Amino acid sequence: MWDLLLENIKRRDVHLSPDEIGVLQSLFTHKKFRKHQYILQEGEVSTHDNFIIKGLCRTYRVDEKGQEHILRFTPEEWWTGDLASFLSGKPSIYNVDCLEDTEVLRTSSADLEKLFESVPKMNKYFRLLYQKSIISYNLRLASNLSKSASERYEEFIQRYPDILQRVPNHQIASYLGITPQSLSRIRSQSQEKGR
Amino acid sequence: MWDLLLENIKRRDVHLSPDEIGVLQSLFTHKKFRKHQYILQEGEVSTHDNFIIKGLCRTYRVDEKGQEHILRFTPEEWWTGDLASFLSGKPSIYNVDCLEDTEVLRTSSADLEKLFESVPKMNKYFRLLYQKSIISYNLRLASNLSKSASERYEEFIQRYPDILQRVPNHQIASYLGITPQSLSRIRSQSQEKGR
């Protein structure tokens, strides 16, 4: 159960002693969610940061016109939650729900704070994690600014072939910021071109 | 000269001793750039992370069609550079240049690494910095996905009134992902409505 998380930490060059692993384990809890279940709903405060060890979630926002917009898909080995709400204690504007049965290891903000105090090198882990995240936000932003819908779809296929298999097309459309109809047309056109 | 940086660190609840401040100062250098000067050019490796103490920069990317797309404006008290290149040592795909005469305090990746080793609590500073950055990328992404050009312009005005004053409109258009012509029309329309 702990392998994925501990591996993930080690891969970032943060080496924990058995004691430190013990502390970490005491500050996380294991929780299961069903497909379609919410991990976080708009208006609630995000009380936990969740490391996914099985399953797949999505973070989305509902705009004034009632449209859903998917910000991210988070499969195994990713963290999910709403950082802004988690840190500030204010209600979230995002929803997080499960596209498959999902299991997470989660920690509350108080426990995470304790973790940083007793195992300061975890600051490094999260620093590196966030760095990676910023880098990918930059890429996505650049692609949103400069590319057409079909180019962004191609990019998505290249980058997340696994997720493509696991979620229905209308959710991919929402992630790309287009309508399901447009995605359908894009797909039929790129097939014509023999790919 | 050091005030802005030291204040910025303190504001994130990281308290440095005089010794630690000394270490920090020994690992940063002061550098001035002229308006229009590049801090980083596409194809170069980003060797430094720069904390701006005076002036204003922009980070942009040039796409295949030769179009510029501005990813961010960075005024005083912001960091600029290309994290991906800075960390990986690979050539950057971004350009960073100065929209005004600019002064920075900068550190190389080797020196930053030294800083983390001798003053581990700086991990916390950067962790918090990156958190904030991720939160704002999320907001921008959500707004890119769900809002029209004119709504995004209104949002920009609210959020960055100071930057609005300091940069020409065509650069704001590039940041918003629209053409200068479109921005001009948006502006004239919102004036008609008496604002």
Next chain:
DNA sequence: CGAAAATTTGACATGACTCAACTGGAGTGG
């Protein structure tokens, strides 16, 4: 002052959206 850059305006093109209808498969209950 004069050249270069920024902004505005007009005419037209187009990518993506909306609304609506249709298809096809997955599940459900009689």
Next chain:
DNA sequence: CCACTCCAGTTGAGTCATGTCAAATTTTCG
């Protein structure tokens, strides 16, 4: 096992926001 419903996906027709191209006008600054 069939009829029925539900949902995802597709397709068509018309609309709209934004882009493109071109030219005129205004501003900036050496």
